[in-house]
Structures are given as C-alpha cells and as structure tokens.
Amino acid sequence: MLRALAVPLLSLLLAAGAVAQEPPRVTIPNFWDPRIRLDRPEPGPPRVVRFLADDDYPPFHFTAPDGTLTGFSVELARAACERLGWTCTIQPRRFDTLLDALAENRGEVVAGAMNLSAAIRRRFAASHLYFRNPARFLTTRGNARPELDATQLQGRRVAVVAGSAHEAFLDRLMPLVQRRPAPSLAAALTALRSGDAEYLFADGVSLSLVMAGGAGDLAFAGGPYLESAYFGEGVAFILRKDDPALKRALDYALQSLWDDGSYARLYLRFFPVSPF
Structure with a gap:
C-alpha cells in the first residue's frame, strides 16, 4: 500500500x-x-x-x-x-x-x-x-470534524480506490454515500483536492504519510475503522x-x-x- x-x-x-x-x-x-x-x-x-x-x-x-x-x-x-x-x-x-x-x-x-x-x-x-491498519476518512482541513458517522456521510461524495477493501466496506456498511471510485490513491487524492469528492476513504497509514509530507491542507475526519473482515x-x-x-x-x-x-x-x- x-x-x-x-x-x-x-x-x-x-x-x-x-x-x-x-x-x-x-x-x-x-x-x-x-x-x-x-x-x-x-x-x-x-x-x-x-x-x-x-x-x-x-x-x-x-x-x-x-x-x-x-x-x-x-x-x-x-x-x-x-x-x-x-x-x-x-x-x-x-x-x-x-x-x-x-x-x-x-x-x-x-x-x-x-x-x-x-x-x-x-x-x-x-x-x-x-x-x-486502520481505515480513515480524509478531508480538507476546513471540513474536518472529530466525529463523523454514517448518518452524517449520507449523500456525501467519497473518493475511494476502486476494487479495494475500502470500497467494499462503503458498499456494505455505508451504501448511502456517493462513491467516487478512483484507479489509485493518487487519483483519489486529486478528486478530494479538486472538490470532486468531499472525503477520501482509504488506508490510514498511507493517508497519515500523505499528511506528514504535505502542506497541512488535509486532515482526518472521525475516528479509525478496524473491522478485521475488511482491513x-x-x-x-x-x-x-x-x-x-x-x-x-x-x-x-x-x-x-x-x-x-x-x-x-x-x-x-x-x-x-x-x-x-
């Protein structure tokens, strides 16, 4: 990853x-x-x-x-x-x-x-x-919030890597989000930064390293997801x-x-x- x-x-x-x-x-x-x-x-x-x-x-x-x-x-x-x-x-x-x-x-x-x-x-x-390896929601810093649940995500545009366990998780447990499948994590990040997506759902380690090497424009929203069947x-x-x-x-x-x-x-x- x-x-x-x-x-x-x-x-x-x-x-x-x-x-x-x-x-x-x-x-x-x-x-x-x-x-x-x-x-x-x-x-x-x-x-x-x-x-x-x-x-x-x-x-x-x-x-x-x-x-x-x-x-x-x-x-x-x-x-x-x-x-x-x-x-x-x-x-x-x-x-x-x-x-x-x-x-x-x-x-x-x-x-x-x-x-x-x-x-x-x-x-x-x-x-x-x-x-x-937790899964996390990433968003722009101004949109970040400490609490974020499935109800708050209903109808929101969420970028996710197509075919990943994270997409399967959203499909099964958060079916009311508007998924924006992307071919790679880099493409999903582009969708988030361009405004095509409001959130990105992916591997938390990968996202934490993106944040550590970035300009401080992104932040986690909500807490980690640790469902072993998916992650x-x-x-x-x-x-x-x-x-x-x-x-x-x-x-x-x-x-x-x-x-x-x-x-x-x-x-x-x-x-x-x-x-x-």
Missing part, C-alpha cells in the same frame, strides 16, 4: 527522529491488556535469531540512505532482541518471498508488516499483535510453530517495550502523523 510513496517519504521518516524528543501530540495505539502480565522467560542458552524483512515498505521496513535496514518493524525487532539479550540479524528479502523463506528455515522470524490471515495462521505461529486482523511477528519458547519470549518483549515507553518512542519516530 505504501511502496509508491517510498522515495519521497524516506527523508521525512529519517528526519522524524526529532519528533520523538517532543511531548506526544499523536495518538499512540495500545494493543496490550494491562490485566494480563507476562513473566520474563528463563534466559536459557544464548541464541542467535534471524529476522527477515523487506527493504522497500516504509514506514515499517526500508533501506536508509546509509544502506542500513530500518523502519518501525525493524527497530521494534532490534529492541526486542536487546530486551531479551539475544544476538539478532535482520536480513532483507523480497516481500513476496518472506513466508517461504521462513518455512524453509532461512530465518526464525518474519518482521515484515503483513496482515495476519487465516491462511498465514494455518502455516505459522504469530506473536501478539503490535500494529493494526485485516493486524500485524505481528511471524514464526514457525515448532518454537513456542520463541513466541513466548517475543510476546514478553513486546509487552515490556510497551510498558517502559520504548514502543511509544519508536512509534513517534516513524509515524509523525498517527493513522489512529
């Missing part, structure tokens, strides 16, 4: 480290139940864990100008390794080869930001979710089913990184505008 935006966004994402030093001004999602506390796993023998990730999918995993692999998922994996005292490598591979490489034992964990699905869960195990179950570290100790350790590390604020610092670094 974000590959077409990769080149113009690299400098933005790398410069965003300064944002993490400021008081949080964005919504940071929380995927951990405070009532459930995980015990730190026993140290066991030293282990080397190979993480696999694509290098062209900002803000989750991409190549920095100095040639290193970085991104939200990559740095979260590194932080988990440090927390657990592991020696880890992050190996770049083409996105469409990640799961096969994991199955063939060429790595222990996929840190590629792919939505979990029933098909993935049949083949692999997964850590606790550390991200979900996916969420993002987790993916691993083989034959290593339950690895899953328990990753779950502990992720919760620990949330508890001490490390997750929030990484989130602010790579999401200068929160999709939530």
Whole structure:
C-alpha cells in the first residue's frame, strides 16, 4: 500500500527522529491488556535469531540512505532482541518471498508488516499483535470534524480506490454515500483536492504519510475503522510453530517495550502523523 510513496517519504521518516524528543501530540495505539502480565522467560542458552524483512515498505521496513535496514518493524525487532539479550540479524528479502523463506528455515522470524490471515495462521505461529491498519476518512482541513458517522456521510461524495477493501466496506456498511471510485490513491487524492469528492476513504497509514509530507491542507475526519473482515486482523511477528519458547519470549518483549515507553518512542519516530 505504501511502496509508491517510498522515495519521497524516506527523508521525512529519517528526519522524524526529532519528533520523538517532543511531548506526544499523536495518538499512540495500545494493543496490550494491562490485566494480563507476562513473566520474563528463563534466559536459557544464548541464541542467535534471524529476522527477515523487506527493504522497500516504509514506514515499517526500508533501506536508509546509509544502506542500513530500518523502519518501525525493524527497530521494534532490534529492541526486542536487546530486551531479551539475544544476538539478532535482520536480513532483507523480497516481500513476496518472506513466508517461504521462513518455512524453509532461512530465518526464525518474519518482521515484515503483513496482515495476519487465516491462511498465514494455518502455516505459522504469530506473536501478539503490535500494529493494526486502520481505515480513515480524509478531508480538507476546513471540513474536518472529530466525529463523523454514517448518518452524517449520507449523500456525501467519497473518493475511494476502486476494487479495494475500502470500497467494499462503503458498499456494505455505508451504501448511502456517493462513491467516487478512483484507479489509485493518487487519483483519489486529486478528486478530494479538486472538490470532486468531499472525503477520501482509504488506508490510514498511507493517508497519515500523505499528511506528514504535505502542506497541512488535509486532515482526518472521525475516528479509525478496524473491522478485521475488511482491513485485516493486524500485524505481528511471524514464526514457525515448532518454537513456542520463541513466541513466548517475543510476546514478553513486546509487552515490556510497551510498558517502559520504548514502543511509544519508536512509534513517534516513524509515524509523525498517527493513522489512529
């Protein structure tokens, strides 16, 4: 969803480290139940864990100008390794080869930001979710409002990428909007800015990066939509089913990184505008 935006966004994402030093001004999602506390796993023998990730999918995993692999998922994996005292490598591979490489034992964990699905869960195990891809309504700043529901959208012109899950969502759950199907996100943005559409409904991460790199003329309206049937179950570290100790350790590390604020610092670094 974000590959077409990769080149113009690299400098933005790398410069965003300064944002993490400021008081949080964005919504940071929380995927951990405070009532459930995980015990730190026993140290066991030293282990080397190979993480696999694509290098062209900002803000989750991409190549920095100095040639290193970085991104939200990559740095979260590194932080988990440090927390657990592991020696880890992050190996770049083409996105469409990640799961096969994991199955063939060429790595222990996929840190590629792919939505979990029933098909993935049949083949692999997964850590606790550390991200979900929300859908959002985008509009011009003067038209933005914190609350926006289906009743308020009746008869409104809404741009949406044709054939997408977002169009299917509107068709099923908001049939009274006037859909303006577009062949691409760029075309849908053009429809919004030209006034042909009053709103744009699309992937919140893609829209947040558009906003972060724009002139401040656009804003979210209403809150995030997280219906898993349309927008996916969420993002987790993916691993083989034959290593339950690895899953328990990753779950502990992720919760620990949330508890001490490390997750929030990484989130602010790579999401200068929160999709939530």
